[in-house]
Amino acid sequence: MINLENISFDHCIKCTVCTIYCPVARNTHLFPGPKQSGPDAERLRIKNPRLVDASLKYCTNCKRCEIACPSNVKIADIIQDAKWKYTRVFWFRPRDFFMSRTDLAGSAATMFAPLVNFVVSLTIVKLLMEFFLRIPSARAFPTYNNGTFTSWFKKIRGHQGGFKNRVTYFHGCFVNYNKRSLGEDLVRVLNSMKIGVDVVREKCCGVPLIANGYLTRARKNARYNIASLSEQKKSNSGIIVTTSSSCAFALKHEYANLLGLDNSAIYSNTEYITKYLFDRFEDGNIPDMKPVHIRAAYHAPCHLERLGGVMYTIDILKRIPGLDLVILNSECCGIAGTYGFKKEYYKVSQDIGQHLFKLIDRANPEYVITDCETCAMQIEMNTQYQVIHPVTLLAMALK
Amino acid sequence: MRTIETDVIIIGGGATGAGTVRDLSLRGIRAVLVEKDDIAFGTTGRNHGLLHSGARYAVNDLESARECISENRILKKIAAHCIEDTGGLFVTLPEDERTYHDRLLEGCRQAGIKAEEISAREAFSIEPNLNRSIIRAIKVPDGTIDPFRLAASNVLDAVEHGALILTHTRVTGVIVEGTRVAGITCEKDPGELINIRGRLVINAAGVWGQHICSLAGIELTMYPSKGSMVIIDYRINGVVVNRCRKPSDGDIIVPGDTVSLIGTTSKKIDYDKIEYLNVDDDEIEVLLRDGEKLIPNLSRTRVLRAYCGVRPLVDTPGKQAGGRSISRGIVLIDHEERDGLEGLLTIAGGKLMTYRLMAEMASDMTCLKLGIKAECSTHKQPLPGSETKISPKKHIRAFTGIPESVVGSTLYRHGQRVRNILKKDKKNYRIICECEMVTEGEVEYALKNLNVKDIVDLRRRTRIGMGPCQGELCAYRAAGLFKELGPGNQSVKSSQLLRDFLEERWKGIKPVLWGDSLREAEFTYWIYQGLFGLGDIDFTKRHGPDEGGDR
Numbered sequence: 011m012i013n014l015e016n017i018s019f020d021h022c023i024k025c026t027v028c029t030i031y032c033p034v035a036r037n038t039h040l041f042p043g044p045k046q047s048g049p050d051a052e053r054l055r056i057k058n059p060r061l062v063d064a065s066l067k068y069c070t071n072c073k074r075c076e077i078a079c080p081s082n083v084k085i086a087d088i089i090q091d092a093k094w095k096y097t098r099v100f101w102f103r104p105r106d107f108f109m110s111r112t113d114l115a116g117s118a119a120t121m122f123a124p125l126v127n128f129v130v131s132l133t134i135v136k137l138l139m140e141f142f143l144r145i146p147s148a149r150a151f152p153t154y155n156n157g158t159f160t161s162w163f164k165k166i167r168g169h170q171g172g173f174k175n176r177v178t179y180f181h182g183c184f185v186n187y188n189k190r191s192l193g194e195d196l197v198r199v200l201n202s203m204k205i206g207v208d209v210v211r212e213k214c215c216g217v218p219l220i221a222n223g224y225l226t227r228a229r230k231n232a233r234y235n236i237a238s239l240s241e242q243k244k245s246n247s248g249i250i251v252t253t254s255s256s257c258a259f260a261l262k263h264e265y266a267n268l269l270g271l272d273n274s275a276i277y278s279n280t281e282y283i284t285k286y287l288f289d290r291f292e293d294g295n296i297p298d299m300k301p302v303h304i305r306a307a308y309h310a311p312c313h314l315e316r317l318g319g320v321m322y323t324i325d326i327l328k329r330i331p332g333l334d335l336v337i338l339n340s341e342c343c344g345i346a347g348t349y350g351f352k353k354e355y356y357k358v359s360q361d362i363g364q365h366l367f368k369l370i371d372r373a374n375p376e377y378v379i380t381d382c383e384t385c386a387m388q389i390e391m392n393t394q395y396q397v398i399h400p401v402t403l404l405a406m407a408l409k
Numbered sequence: 410m411r412t413i414e415t416d417v418i419i420i421g422g423g424a425t426g427a428g429t430v431r432d433l434s435l436r437g438i439r440a441v442l443v444e445k446d447d448i449a450f451g452t453t454g455r456n457h458g459l460l461h462s463g464a465r466y467a468v469n470d471l472e473s474a475r476e477c478i479s480e481n482r483i484l485k486k487i488a489a490h491c492i493e494d495t496g497g498l499f500v501t502l503p504e505d506e507r508t509y510h511d512r513l514l515e516g517c518r519q520a521g522i523k524a525e526e527i528s529a530r531e532a533f534s535i536e537p538n539l540n541r542s543i544i545r546a547i548k549v550p551d552g553t554i555d556p557f558r559l560a561a562s563n564v565l566d567a568v569e570h571g572a573l574i575l576t577h578t579r580v581t582g583v584i585v586e587g588t589r590v591a592g593i594t595c596e597k598d599p600g601e602l603i604n605i606r607g608r609l610v611i612n613a614a615g616v617w618g619q620h621i622c623s624l625a626g627i628e629l630t631m632y633p634s635k636g637s638m639v640i641i642d643y644r645i646n647g648v649v650v651n652r653c654r655k656p657s658d659g660d661i662i663v664p665g666d667t668v669s670l671i672g673t674t675s676k677k678i679d680y681d682k683i684e685y686l687n688v689d690d691d692e693i694e695v696l697l698r699d700g701e702k703l704i705p706n707l708s709r710t711r712v713l714r715a716y717c718g719v720r721p722l723v724d725t726p727g728k729q730a731g732g733r734s735i736s737r738g739i740v741l742i743d744h745e746e747r748d749g750l751e752g753l754l755t756i757a758g759g760k761l762m763t764y765r766l767m768a769e770m771a772s773d774m775t776c777l778k779l780g781i782k783a784e785c786s787t788h789k790q791p792l793p794g795s796e797t798k799i800s801p802k803k804h805i806r807a808f809t810g811i812p813e814s815v816v817g818s819t820l821y822r823h824g825q826r827v828r829n830i831l832k833k834d835k836k837n838y839r840i841i842c843e844c845e846m847v848t849e850g851e852v853e854y855a856l857k858n859l860n861v862k863d864i865v866d867l868r869r870r871t872r873i874g875m876g877p878c879q880g881e882l883c884a885y886r887a888a889g890l891f892k893e894l895g896p897g898n899q900s901v902k903s904s905q906l907l908r909d910f911l912e913e914r915w916k917g918i919k920p921v922l923w924g925d926s927l928r929e930a931e932f933t934y935w936i937y938q939g940l941f942g943l944g945d946i947d948f949t950k951r952h953g954p955d956e957g958g959d960r
């Protein structure tokens with residue numbers, strides 16, 4: 011019957027602002043938008059679960075609607091919840107299974123990274139994947155590291171023990187398997203500020219699992235992470251940082267609101283990295299930096315906006331000497347994690363991104379900066395610019 | 410002046426009148442129904458739509474209980490699309506008298522109502538939002554019934570069998586020739602006078618029956634008893650929840666379509682007040698306070714509106730009067746026998762859910778009076794929309810491409826007739842009312858087939874404007890469609906239809922103006938007054954008396 015925890019739909023005053031802000035509804039008539047799919051339809055689903063609309067699947071869970079809502083309706087949560095509670099999902103979904111197991115796929119791929127990267131880039135393989143797995147052949151894939159971040163970290167762990175002040179770094183799957191260099195950059199930046207890094211055993215934060223409807227699995231991972239992270243808290247500064255805005259969002263909000271778990275043990279001391287750096291900078295702990303002489307455009311990821319973290323990233327960027335920064339208007343890039351990797355959503359995903367790509371072109375930067383790994387993939391695939399993480403830019407500025 | 414000749418004239422388009430005109434038409438008797446406002450405008454549209462199992466009467470009024478359970482079974486068959494077989498519970502709270510529970514069980518046994526004692530745990534699994542401190546529970550075959558749909562499909566069937574329905578036509582006089590009633594005079598909305606002559610007049614005007622009788626020069630005394638109800642934003646309960654105690658205020662919560670209703674109060678009022686009803690603050694307070702005892706979550710839920718109706722209780726000699734202790738039995742009066750006035754029957758009292766039985770009784774008497782031999786078939790013949798068993802799954806599949814919520818909601822409202830409404834043409838399923846999923850196609854169907862004169866009537870056929878926004882988003886769209894598809898009579902401007910509709914909604918919102926309802930109302934005001942300046946338009950036509958708000 012009714013999930014009494016989430017009756018925020020009752021506060022909706024039907025102003026429709028959310029639908030104006032929904033990137034999906036703006037680009038396809040197949041999705042009626044957050045108002046109708048969320049608070050409106052929830053009343054109907056409570057009456058009869060059979061009234062659930064198949065169109066819910068188009069929601070990317072970008073949360074832009076929630077940012078816009080003046081009534082604090084948890085629109086995207088309502089939609090995600092309904093999507094998996096009421097629609098019948100076929101259990102055999104090999105593509106969704108592998109896409110959502112980023113850690114499983116990652117740990118296998120990193121072992122044979124050059125080979126995997128090569129094979130995946132072959133046209134014939136792409137066509138086969140399109141045919142059998144409904145993964146669009148036009149889609150560029152992230153490349154895998156040769157070796158994981160954690161194996162690299164093992165080598166430098168001893169050195170980190172030398173710092174009295176240490177934070178726990180939740181690196182996430184992307185850093186571990188695809189972009190080890192970002193993790194390395196973070197360690198360099200923090201070390202330069204006399205802060206050490208601890209890494210604990212972690213599982214995928216659960217964002218791709220939630221997006222693909224593997225909620226039980228996501229809950230399992232979440233419990234593991236909460237336990238593991240709160241254990242480590244005891245032996246360092248107690249602060250947990252991430253370099254992925256979506257991981258941070260999951261740890262802080264999705265665990266409690268969507269998965270219904272108690273994350274109070276980590277809630278208040280988990281921070282997206284730029285918030286943490288901002289606080290240190292305010293305390294006067296600013297690393298020595300040299301001018302970078304770069305023109306860059308900054309794209310704010312949707313989940314970081316929802317987290318309220320964009321202003322911290324912008325503040326950090328503004329402190330980098332010699333950075334000519336263009337802050338792009340807020341637009342969704344369209345990829346939404348695994349969404350843009352699916353044939354049925356590929357066109358919508360690309361259409362959503364066009365607005366952003368145009369803005370980037372107009373800004374004429376050398377680099378694009380963004381906090382989110384999948385936004386970066388989308389922008390790199392659709393524009394000619396290299397995309398870097400704010401922490402990487404900081405690392406570039408270190409003396 | 411227009412004159413219409415017919416066999417039987419029925420006054421009143423409530424459930425009773427609608428049922429009677431259908432019954433007679435199915436028997437092949439010519440009939441005309443006259444209603445001063447709209448179908449289900451009276452008490453029929455102002456109750457909580459409980460399909461009684463009879464258990465509520467099992468302790469005090471076995472006769473009513475028996476009528477209820479027998480009609481309950483019939484209606485589930487013939488009016489399936491107007492009914493939801495939700496089931497119901499009677500729950501005892503710690504402060505309630507314990508013995509009532511056993512007396513209820515015993516009464517149900519005597520009346521032949523399947524009532525089953527269940528554990529509190531079982532009750533929670535049936536109704537998770539129930540107060541956790543209940544001590545005993547009984548399961549009964551209660552259900553819900555949509556009065557608008559019920560009345561409208563009876564009328565639709567009557568029309569399809571040759572009856573004539575005149576809505577927005579007020580009976581102004583009864584033509585008496587000697588000791589015989591020969592017909593009525595009435596006035597159609599903008600001053601058009603009509604004479605209707607027939608062999609028999611049936612007074613089915615509910616509580617207004619007293620007035621009709623006075624027009625015929627005879628006396629009939631009603632005991633108007635006002636009952637108020639409160640509507641909650643969403644369906645907070647899935648089954649009917651009754652408090653297991655002597656019937657009193659605020660002891661029932663009925664799920665009705667997308668909302669829940671808390672009922673009800675009982676206040677004796679003077680007959681001359683029945684046109685000017687208002688829900689009083691103390692009634693709302695009692696309803697919310699006692700409703701919360703059944704379902705604690707009510708306190709955190711938005712209240713959409715409050716409305717009230719008048720029970721048409723008839724003063725019959727021998728029966729004790731006043732409030733709820735008097736029997737709600739059916740009263741069929743042959744005025745020839747009672748007053749020496751030939752050609753007039755009054756059918757009143759009873760309940761919404763005994764409408765069919767009341768119609769059958771009135772029609773049987775009609776046949777007797779007119780010397781016609783024709784059997785009643787309404788207990789077997791399904792209403793239009795309920796012809797065959799409805800399978801939502803099959804229908805949703807048949808309309809692939811149209812959103813499931815649209816197909817499901819239309820099907821829920823119109824049963825089998827969904828096939829006359831939905832088309833896979835995008836314009837057809839454009840959504841006009843986003844809260845209740847009313848489409849342009851449904852509005853068009855209602856405008857063309859269901860005798861709709863204004864947006865308020867349209868609401869009774871479709872649920873337009875009955876959701877949380879109370880017309881904020883659908884009102885102007887509906888007004889636009891009226892212009893495009895509405896009845897030929899365009900003497901009334903769509904902007905006026907819009908204003909009247911919003912005014913009607915406003916009456917029911919006013920008593921519950923706090924919290925989210927207030928925010929919503931502010932927003933609506935901002936759109937229609939701030940943006941459109943609707944209140945500044947001068948409509949020369951005067952407004953009717955305050956009708957006290959509607960469901």
Ligand SMILES: Cc1cc2nc3c(=O)[nH]c(=O)nc-3n(C[C@H](O)[C@H](O)[C@H](O)COP(=O)(O)OP(=O)(O)OC[C@H]3O[C@@H](n4cnc5c(N)ncnc54)[C@H](O)[C@@H]3O)c2cc1C
Pocket residue numbers: 420421422423424425426443444445446447448449450451452453454455456457458459460461578579580581613614615616617618634635636637672673717718719720721757758759760761762763
């Ligand atoms: C608060 C409350 C709750 C109730 N709950 C339930 C319930 O849950 N279940 C249930 O089964 N019953 C319930 N009832 C009882 C039920 O609503 C009524 O018994 C039933 O609707 C009466 O229908 P009717 O057709 O006889 O009268 P009405 O619906 O009142 O119809 C009379 C019609 O006559 C018309 N009329 C009047 N004067 C004229 C005129 N001069 N010319 C032309 N037309 C005229 C009126 O406009 C009106 O439409 C409830 C009643 C109340 C008050």
Ligand code: SF4
Pocket residue numbers: 031032033034035043044068069070071072073074075076085086089
């Ligand atoms: S989460 Fe994003 S895609 Fe989903 S409804 Fe909200 S704005 Fe639209």
Ligand code: SF4
Pocket residue numbers: 021022023024025026027028029044045049078079080081082083085
């Ligand atoms: S923005 Fe919020 S209040 Fe406005 S329609 Fe959307 S959910 Fe409702």
